[in-house]
Amino acid sequence: MQDAVLAMLAKEPSHGYDLRARLRRSLGPLGESMNHGQIYVTLARLEKAGLVVCERADGLPERPERKVYALTPAGQQRVAAWLTEVGWPKPDLAEFHLKLVAAAAARLADPVELVAAQRRELMRRLRETQRAALAEPTESAAVVLLEGVALRLQADLRWLAACERAWSTGDDENEGA
Amino acid sequence: MTSAVAEARGLTKVHGRGESRVPAVDAVDLEVPEGQTLAVMGPSGCGKSTLLHLLGGLERPTKGEVWLAGRRVDTLSERALARLRRRSVGFVFQAFHLVEELSAAENVELPVLLAGHSRREARRRARLLLDRFGLTARARHLPSELSGGQRQRVAVARALANEPRLVLADEPTGNLDSAATLDVLRVFEDLRAAGQTLVIVTHDERVAATADRLISMRDGMFVDDTRLTGAATGWLGGLAGLEG
Numbered sequence: 001m002q003d004a005v006l007a008m009l010a011k012e013p014s015h016g017y018d019l020r021a022r023l024r025r026s027l028g029p030l031g032e033s034m035n036h037g038q039i040y041v042t043l044a045r046l047e048k049a050g051l052v053v054c055e056r057a058d059g060l061p062e063r064p065e066r067k068v069y070a071l072t073p074a075g076q077q078r079v080a081a082w083l084t085e086v087g088w089p090k091p092d093l094a095e096f097h098l099k100l101v102a103a104a105a106a107r108l109a110d111p112v113e114l115v116a117a118q119r120r121e122l123m124r125r126l127r128e129t130q131r132a133a134l135a136e137p138t139e140s141a142a143v144v145l146l147e148g149v150a151l152r153l154q155a156d157l158r159w160l161a162a163c164e165r166a167w168s169t170g171d172d173e174n175e176g177a
Numbered sequence: 178m179t180s181a182v183a184e185a186r187g188l189t190k191v192h193g194r195g196e197s198r199v200p201a202v203d204a205v206d207l208e209v210p211e212g213q214t215l216a217v218m219g220p221s222g223c224g225k226s227t228l229l230h231l232l233g234g235l236e237r238p239t240k241g242e243v244w245l246a247g248r249r250v251d252t253l254s255e256r257a258l259a260r261l262r263r264r265s266v267g268f269v270f271q272a273f274h275l276v277e278e279l280s281a282a283e284n285v286e287l288p289v290l291l292a293g294h295s296r297r298e299a300r301r302r303a304r305l306l307l308d309r310f311g312l313t314a315r316a317r318h319l320p321s322e323l324s325g326g327q328r329q330r331v332a333v334a335r336a337l338a339n340e341p342r343l344v345l346a347d348e349p350t351g352n353l354d355s356a357a358t359l360d361v362l363r364v365f366e367d368l369r370a371a372g373q374t375l376v377i378v379t380h381d382e383r384v385a386a387t388a389d390r391l392i393s394m395r396d397g398m399f400v401d402d403t404r405l406t407g408a409a410t411g412w413l414g415g416l417a418g419l420e421g
Contacts, residue, residue: 001417032414116393120403125412126386127405132413134366149416150383157382161220 003082005042006051006071010079013055013070016040028142029132030149043069051075093159100167111167119160126153180247182342182374183209183232187241190227201227203397204241209343214368214375216385219394225378226347228394232376233266233345234258246342263292267336267344271351273328275320281331282307282316288338299338306334310364326357333364337373344368346377350384362387 008019020039024031046052047069055070071079096118100111133146190202201224209215217225230236231243234250243251246265250258268274275284282303289299307316310330320328329349336344349365350358358381365387368375379385386405393401 027417029413030417033411034417116401119393120391120401123382123386123391123403124405124407124410126382127388128410128413130362130383130386131366134363149413154382165220 002042002046003078005039006046006075007079007082009052009069009071009075013068015066015068016043019043019069026141026145028136028140028146030142030145043067046075051078093156097163100163104167112164115160115164115167119157122153122157122160126150126157129153180211181208181244182211182213182246183207183376184244185232185241186244188228188231188238188243189240190224190231190236191239192227200224200239200397202231202238205397205399207232207392207399209374209376211342211374212372213390214365214373214377214388215390215392216388217376217378217392217394218380218382218385221380223394224397225394229345229347229376229378232343233268234262235268263288264339265342267339267341269329269332269336269344269346269349271348273320273332273352275328275332275335277320280317280319281312281323281327281334284320284331285334285338288335292339302338303334306337307331309367310334324357325353326360329353329357329361330364333361333368337368342374344373344375346375346379348379348381349377350379350381358383 004023005019008014008022014022016039020034020036023034023039027034043052047054050072052069052075053072054067056068100114103109103114104111129146129150133143133150136143136146185205185207188202188205188207189200191198191200193199203224205228207228217228219225227236231238232245234243234245234253238251241251242249245261248261250261253261276287279287282300285303285306286296286299289302290296303316304313307313310333312327312330312334315323315327315331320331323331329352333344333346333349336346346365350361353361362383365375365377365384369387369389375388377384377388385391389406390402390404392399
């Protein structure tokens with residue numbers, strides 16, 4: 001998230017509370033647990049790393065919410081590098097897969113039942129995500145983000161269906177998988 | 178019986194004869210209370226569409242009972258069954274099944290006229306329903322002039338035209354691309370919020386996730402029956418944060 005805060009400063013020097021408001025608008029319901037002080041902690045870290053400077057302070061200089069931050073040349077370079085970087089979060093499916101393998105091997109639990117429990121949870125999350133998307137104003141930037149969350153959940157649910165097929169026919173065959 | 182809008186007891190449907198007899202629906206019990214939206218999922222051939230046809234009186238069970246709005250329907254004559262279907266059940270199909278020669282508005286008016294109401298009443302209901310689903314500007318268009326999402330919205334409007342106690346939808350997004358699917362998701366969310374009792378058979382997780390309750394079917398039987406409602410988990414709010 002440090003990178004995202006830096007990139008937002010590329011538009012113009014801003015107050016912490018402006019940055020926070022822009023983040024909240026872009027994230028919609030996904031930004032709800034972001035607490036008030038976090039943006040200042042992040043800005044202080046970026047300042048320490050020489051990526052931003054406090055350009056000026058309106059009013060009382062001791063109050064962080066009055067400081068206007070700007071990118072340093074190093075900060076600009078970091079933003080440019082971040083924009084062209086092709087990173088992507090890893091799908092974390094191995095742990096659940098291993099849970100099914102171990103449960104079946106030790107006869108601790110029925111893998112099909114574990115899959116069903118997981119499906120119930122993901123369906124509730126999908127429902128919550130879709131309802132949040134429908135509740136957003138249509139022009140909100142968060143709609144497309146929520147669409148991404150819904151599509152990933154759908155992909156995970158389809159993978160669970162594949163797991164169920166594999167474990168309901170396979171018995172011990174899957175042990176080495 | 179109870180106040181359930183749809184109810185089934187020991188419901189069984191066997192297809193085929195002799196050696197090749199396969200139960201498509203195998204002794205299931207089901208109660209759908211007033212105002213509930215129920216999604217039924219399962220692999221193709223699990224019996225979910227047959228279940229829907231039995232609930233709506235489109236097919237007769239081999240064994241067991243079906244009750245609709247407090248009336249037993251599996252023992253009704255063809256005529257009485259057709260009348261009950263027209264008044265109490267609205268159907269939404271994968272292939273829309275609109276009358277191609279009639280405009281969007283006329284498609285919605287048709288079941289109202291068939292139920293014996295005046296032309297004026299039919300027009301009034303069609304106007305309200307097309308407006309509700311954002312189709313006012315398309316009222317005079319033929320189905321062939323509408324997009325897939327618009328056609329399915331017309332089909333939902335038609336299903337609601339006789340203010341049915343129960344709406345049954347069979348793969349309502351099966352023929353739609355993802356943008357049109359969102360349109361239809363919005364419509365089902367609207368029906369749910371309005372308290373419409375609804376049973377949707379689907380392979381689309383996103384459609385199923387609009388429902389209050391989810392049943393999973395395998396080989397003609399229910400293998401899972403779960404409520405999707407409940408307090409928000411707060412899960413979404415934690416997905417993005419400055420520390421992440």
